[in-house]
Amino acid sequence: MVKAKLGNEHYKTIVTAGTSELIIDEPTEMGGRNLGASPMETLLGALASCSAITMRMYAERKEWDLGEIEVEVEFKEVLTENGVKPRIHKSFLFEHAPTEKQLIRLNRIAEKCPVSKLLAQEVQMKID
Secondary structure: OEEEEEOOOOOOEEEEEOOEEEEEOOOHHHOOOOOOEOHHHHHHHHHHHHHHHHHHHHHHHHOOOOOOEEEEEEEEEEEEOOEEEEEEEEEEEEOOOOOHHHHHHHHHHHOOOHHHHHHOOOOOOOOO
């Protein structure tokens, strides 16, 4: 379980997950104090980190030395025939470049991270 607590400091929110805490806020132009990443940036950060961790786990099992892994994630709204649709674009950079075959496999593996799988499907939410 993850909890978010918003006090009296406008949009500064303390998120608690287990024993870890994270500050989430809005940028100053949105009325926040820019004390932390925005909620959308936090979501994209979860996707980027989950993808990187999943690729690292796979690479370690295969004994591939990728060095540092960097995942860039960008959210855009794209105009389609059916209206505006959300789109997330991910790109990967590796300190030690994988072979073309390894890169194809790593791309597939990154899509299997739990956050990618969750975002790729329709999610139902229940409010108590």
